[in-house]
Amino acid sequence: MVRQNAVIVKNATKRYGKGELVLDNLNMTVSKSSIYGLLGASGCGKTTLLSCLVGIRHLNDGEISVLNEKQTSKKFIILGPRVGYMPQETSLIGEFSVSDAFYYFGRINGLDNTEIELKQEFFSKLLQLPSSSHLLKNMSGGEKRRVSFAVALIHHPELLILDEPTVGMDSIMRDNIWNYLIKITKEEGITVLITTHYIEETKNADKIGLMRDGKMLTESSPQQLLERFECSLLEEAFIKLCDVQNNAVTLNEAQRSEPESTSSDVLNQDQDQDNNYYTETNEIPVCKTVTERRVSRWKKFKALVIKNGIQVLRNYAGLVFAILFPLLQGGLFFFSIGNNPKDLMIGIVNDEAGNCNYDKNYGYIWGDEITCHFNNLSCRFANNINSSIATQIYYDNVLEAKNDVRKGQITGVMYFGQNFSKALEVRVNDITAADDLDFIDSEIQVFLDMSDHVIGSFMKEKLFKRFIEIYKSIMKDCQLSPKLAYIPIQFEDPLYGTEDLTYADFIVPTYIIILIFFLANTVSTALIISDRLQGLWDRSIVQGVKSEEILLSHIFIQSIIVLIHTTMLYLLYFPIWGLECKGSIFMLIIIVFLNGFCGLMYGFFLSVILNNYTMAFYGSIGSMFPLFALNGGVWPLEGLPIVLRWISYMMPVTLPSASVRAIVYKGSSIFDSDVYVGLLVNCVWILLYLAISIFGIRRLKSL
Ligand SMILES: Nc1ncnc2c1ncn2[C@@H]1O[C@H](COP(=O)(O)OP(=O)(O)OP(=O)(O)O)[C@@H](O)[C@H]1O
Secondary structure, three states: OOEOEEEEEEEEEEEOOOOOEEEEEEEEEEEOOOEEEEEEOOOOOHHHHHHHHOOOOOOOEEEEEEOOEEEEOOOOOOOHHHEEEEOOOOOOOOOOEHHHHHHHHHHHOOOOHHHHHHHHHHHHHHOOOOOOOOEHHHOOHHHHHHHHHHHHHOOOOOEEEEEOOOOOOOHHHHHHHHHHHHHHHHHHOOEEEEEOOOHHHHHHOOEEEEEEOOEEEEEEOHHHHHHHHOOOOHHHHHHHHHHHHHHHHHHHHHOOOOOOOOHHHHHHHHHHHHHHHEOOOOOOOOOHHHHOOOOOHHHHHHHHHHHHHHHHHOOHHHHHHHHHHHHHHHHHHHHHOOOOOOOOEEEEEEOOOOOOOOOOOOOEEEEOOOOEEEEOOHHHHHHOOOOOOOEEEEEOOHHHHHHHHHOOOOOEEEEEOOOHHHHHHHHHHOHHHOOHHHHHHOOOEEEEOOOOHHHHHHHHHHHHHHHHHHHHHHHHHOOOOHHHHOOOOOOOOOOOOOOOOOHHHHHHHHHHHHHHHHHHHHHHHHHHHHHHHOOHHHHHHHOOOOHHHHHHHHHHHHHHHHHHHHHHHHHHHHHHOOOOOOOOHHHHHHHHHHHHHHHHHHHHHHHHHOOOHHHHHHHHHHHHHHHHHHOOOOOOHHHOOHHHHHHHHHOOOHHHHHHHHHHHHHOOOOOOHHHHHHHHHHHHHHHHHHHHHHHHHHHHHOO
């Protein structure tokens, strides 16, 4: 009798990177409509071989033919729905319910809803699956494996590749599974390739292959193996076979002059016998149920989008983060940045009027026709510094006050000399008559703690403004022009922005851009890495979904999240916080959205080039700080060394921040260079990240 072959592996060689050989010149033949049990110790290369068969790993050398499709180290083939693959890990996302898993795999394999529901009903009974709404993250290991097993079979594939499907299952369930596998091979012509550590369960297989250290020791029917080694258990036969191989290796070492005898000699004894039985053929009978089915791109895309949606919506902690984080950050921004420092204290040393009677003495001004007379005018200055600037604390001498500055109890000291009013009188009435001593005596000496630059500068500016106001009032009381209080320079109304713009106003465009970029980046990195590490990505690829389709579906769902973030940030900063946008709101939203999109693509890039959550986390956080420091939000770019300035211009958030600032404060339009350059930078980064991500995914497959 001639049987056709579903899988043929010839001289397969595989190593990871520059490591040891994992598959070492391996040969294997799996005949159609049979069960092939692949056995071997842990780490001998079974999973690697299966992943090469399904096309998610590639050989370094040799040839594989699966369902008559040949692949080599240069030509990779994905058979899609013709194959059903159950990887060793569950490879499903925890947010899936039983039903979601069936729908996802049903749809990407081209089943319609009725077929999916019928299959789900059937497998739920056969495998005693949990209720259809039960989430995978709340299931036991065995339950998850049963769901994983069922979805590998859902589409009636021609070839079923199962990597340790019975691990963690009780003996009744294992029997159920084996009986079912026997039934589908016999009645439906499906071919099953299964690995297991329970050697005895493969007694039901048509053929078993025993692997060791990447080599195939033998391929034989269980009965032949038992007879050959004269034992009743397959485990014993396996141990004896290993002994035979060990002896062969030892003999080889002793007879160095002899041509090398490899394990495939052991293999060949059986293969020769088998070859009489299983003959390679080019004809694989068409399995109607698979080939008749049309898996439309739209159906696959719909399945992917629903899966991504479920992943986002059922991950409650992630959802709360995605929605509340922008609100929290926005709120923190309002309360923490740009507000005037409060509860400051300033020491006053007044040698002219002591403590000015604690707020009661404001000094006196009186005049005759020629002269304006002052008395205790230091009190007018001292008492007009109210708590909006700093609370006054009176000291007897400057030394004592400076000591308290050193201890951090007060922010500075104001000193009025004994002759302050008298000297000021000379200065105001006839400046030409004033000598150096009058100038010194009429000065208020202020000693500030500038070790805190922000508070020091705040105090300086406020005291100066208050001084001018008081000085103006003195000029008025003396019936002189208040303009005498000014120095001869006048700052007119600003061309753009307003006099009262604060540091918060300066930083807000950068803050919005950084926030949207990193929110999108965090969400996309988390989702893609979890897809890749949980194995669903590879499993979907085996079923014929393309990496680009997976990326596109993520882009679709995550763009919605970016849009929500953009809307929230707009509402927070403009209508609620009260920032006024002089330019087009539409343009503003486009730039902010595009920047979020750029962050999303940056997340893809990170999750493709980095292999685990920790590295991706470091990559994300590690890039946030340089971007924040160099994007001109904390400090103007004009203050950076020239090289850093150019690096900063090239970064994805710098020029877009400048675009937002230009739209908000100057009312610039898309035709102004400070707006369209930001947009261009965004687009270039988006395309770059996308190209690297796609290239990276393709490269990963060939490892
Ligand atoms: N991605 C990888 N990078 C580097 N080495 C790997 C990788 N995957 C597997 N290996 C190595 O290849 C060898 C074979 O691994 P493989 O998973 O194929 O063994 P296995 O027979 O399936 O083991 P088990 O029965 O425990 O699942 C092991 O030594 C393993 O450490």
